[in-house]
């Protein structure tokens with residue numbers, strides 16, 4: 001945990017507005033730490049610039065409120081939606097992440113220059129499938 005904190009991986013504007021307690025379970029906390037150690041910190045190191053976390057862990061109530069799918073890896077603390085502030089920067093980050101041991105890497109919307117944001121996940125206890133999806 002060099003560049004990221006559990007706080008920024010659990011912070012949510014929606015949770016604050018709706019007074020939802022988005023404190024991670026001990027299991028989710030460990031999964032978030034593994035996501036940072038194996039994916040987010042190494043990618044940040046190579047990128048050399050800050051990465052913004054839009055959404056990390058989501059408790060079930062929060063996940064429902066933001067329209068997350070029922071089996072979302074955000075529920076387990078295995079996923080984060082991240083970005084750099086521009087599609088071009090996100091494109092560079094996406095290419096860096098392709099070399100990480102991720103479970104799922106999703107190019108989320110955006111345009112030909114890059115994704116609007118990136119969903120990336122890592123499974124601490126399971127097989128990481130290396131699945132790449134363009135939405």
Ligand SMILES: [Zn+2]
Nearest residue numbers: 079080081119
């Ligand atoms: Zn996501």
